[in-house]
Amino acid sequence: MAQTTTATGLPKGFRDADQGWPELHRIPHPPHRLPFLGDVIGASRRTPLQDSLRHAPALGPVFRRKAFGKEFVFVWGARQVADLADETRFAKHVGLGVANLRPVAGDGLFTAYNEEPNWQLAHDVLAPGFSREAMAGYHPMMLAVAGRLTDHWDGALTAGRPVDVPGDMTKLTLETIARTGFGHDFGSFERDRPHPFVTAMVGTLGYAQRLNTVPAPLARHLLRGAARRNAADIARLDATVDELIAQRRASGGGEGDLLDRMLATAHPRTGERLSALNVRRQVITFLVAGHETTSGALSFALHYLSRHPEIAARAAAEVDAVWGDAARPGYDQVAKLRHVRRILDESLRLWPTAPAYAREATVDTVLAGEHPMRRGAWTLVLTAMLHRDPEVWGADAERFDPDRFEPAAVRTRAPHTFKPFGTGARACIGRQFALHEATLVLGLLLRRYRLVPDPAYRLRVTERLTLMPEALRLHLERRPTGR
Ligand code: MNH
Numbered sequence: 207m208a209q210t211t212t213a214t215g216l217p218k219g220f221r222d223a224d225q226g227w228p229e230l231h232r233i234p235h236p237p238h239r240l241p242f243l244g245d246v247i248g249a250s251r252r253t254p255l256q257d258s259l260r261h262a263p264a265l266g267p268v269f270r271r272k273a274f275g276k277e278f279v280f281v282w283g284a285r286q287v288a289d290l291a292d293e294t295r296f297a298k299h300v301g302l303g304v305a306n307l308r309p310v311a312g313d314g315l316f317t318a319y320n321e322e323p324n325w326q327l328a329h330d331v332l333a334p335g336f337s338r339e340a341m342a343g344y345h346p347m348m349l350a351v352a353g354r355l356t357d358h359w360d361g362a363l364t365a366g367r368p369v370d371v372p373g374d375m376t377k378l379t380l381e382t383i384a385r386t387g388f389g390h391d392f393g394s395f396e397r398d399r400p401h402p403f404v405t406a407m408v409g410t411l412g413y414a415q416r417l418n419t420v421p422a423p424l425a426r427h428l429l430r431g432a433a434r435r436n437a438a439d440i441a442r443l444d445a446t447v448d449e450l451i452a453q454r455r456a457s458g459g460g461e462g463d464l465l466d467r468m469l470a471t472a473h474p475r476t477g478e479r480l481s482a483l484n485v486r487r488q489v490i491t492f493l494v495a496g497h498e499t500t501s502g503a504l505s506f507a508l509h510y511l512s513r514h515p516e517i518a519a520r521a522a523a524e525v526d527a528v529w530g531d532a533a534r535p536g537y538d539q540v541a542k543l544r545h546v547r548r549i550l551d552e553s554l555r556l557w558p559t560a561p562a563y564a565r566e567a568t569v570d571t572v573l574a575g576e577h578p579m580r581r582g583a584w585t586l587v588l589t590a591m592l593h594r595d596p597e598v599w600g601a602d603a604e605r606f607d608p609d610r611f612e613p614a615a616v617r618t619r620a621p622h623t624f625k626p627f628g629t630g631a632r633a634c635i636g637r638q639f640a641l642h643e644a645t646l647v648l649g650l651l652l653r654r655y656r657l658v659p660d661p662a663y664r665l666r667v668t669e670r671l672t673l674m675p676e677a678l679r680l681h682l683e684r685r686p687t688g689r
Contacts, residue, residue, distance in 0.1 A: 335467050
């Protein structure tokens with residue numbers, strides 16, 4: 207029988223074995239390899255990312271791990287990550303967690319394959335929704351939602367109750383993207399339990415994560431019940447979004463928000479519009495991508511502020527100085543909170559809430575002059591580890607220190623060493639939105655409250671594709687000078 211060969215001339219099967227990394231065997235991996243389960247000793251299904259972080263220092267800037275029947279190459283060295291940012295040789299790879307979300311988000315902006323025409327179309331139609339002018343338009347709505355949060359926190363303070371930080375940040379960020387993007391109100395702050403949309407979203411993110419950690423041949427069997435629940439979750443997300451779209455169509459248009467752009471804006475050059483199915487995908491994409499990561503970023507920042515009262519006091523003093531006692535700080539007054547913004551950057555350094563992104567070679571190439579990759583080979587950039595590389599951040603990289611983001615300090619660092627929003631054409635479209643919202647809210651909270659930690663709390667991080675501090679509660683005190 208004639209031997210089948212691949213395009214590279216290798217016998218069929220080789221390509222799968224080395225996954226497009228012809229010198230895969232030269233990439234370090236953890237000791238204790240077991241047949242089938244791989245490097246599973248000490249690995250937890252619940253914390254795959256934090257397990258990788260634990261392995262990374264000993265294995266070096268490029269390493270591989272075999273876990274739950276699959277092998278992955280990870281990259282975290284600053285030099286290698288910078289090379290992967292070269293858009294002439296590399297691009298986003300839709301794999302793993304992102305690929306697992308395809309049944310939910312289809313060819314929506316986040317999960318679209320690079321060559322799918324709906325990516326460019328939606329990107330061009332929606333990008334103006336993130337311009338400076340658009341952001342200034344969202345600002346009053348962001349303020350209104352933040353007011354619901356401070357009302358809620360005032361109630362907790364009066365009752366002497368601690369606040370549920372991740373829970374409340376999720377309410378805030380969901381209401382913010384729903385209101386600014388879609389003119390919708392989920393009533394999160396008025397509910398005892400999360401909105402069913404949120405429950406379904408959390409379910410489907412958790413399922414997408416679990417699919418990564420179950421050996422493929424067993425996944426169907428092990429996850430049968432979970433798959434059924436996941437289908438129900440997706441149906442719930444679709445139903446919520448379809449209703450929201452139907453309301454908008456019935457009302458004949460909003461104030462030029464994201465939904466109006468999705469429904470009514472034609473591509474500036476081709477005149478093409480998003481299909482009804484694609485609009486549904488985009489609404490789900492933005493409701494999910496637009497709040498989960500920002501909620502985590504705010505939650506980590508509040509954790510660190512509660513543990514570093516001197517940093518919180520300095521930031522509060524900045525807010526007092528810049529905002530005075532303006533009841534409603536203006537759009538331009540938010541970007542002036544430089545210290546508050548550095549607190550956010552430093553939180554996203556230690557816990558980038560989208561903790562990894564995948565890159566694939568678009569040509570046969572050599573990664574950082576060392577590791578040959580064939581076209582299509584891919585790797586995961588471990589952002590959370592890049593952000594702890596001692597060669598970039600020093601021996602005290604684990605320490606929370608917002609001064610690392612002083613302009614003079616930033617100038618000493620190489621490009622591509624801080625990548626919480628990904629890289630290149632497929633980097634986060636909502637970056638300015640998230641930073642404006644989070645800086646505004648931190649400013650409002652720092653001005654109004656002193657954050658008092660529970661001394662017994664130890665930071666534990668939940669993973670469901672995104673990161674979140676687990677069970678973080680804080681006590682509040684009113685700042686005598688704050689508004
Ligand atoms: Mn966001 C892509 C991180 C807030 C909408 N986002 C990405 C990527 C990262 C990321 C990383 C790239 C993923 C990849 O390469 O596979 N995003 C964040 C973080 C925050 C965030 C850390 C908050 C903090 N993102 C937001 C907000 C929105 C949003 C807010 C919307 C309002 N993000 C997106 C969309 C994409 C994306 C949409 C996909 C963009 C594209 O591929 O064209």
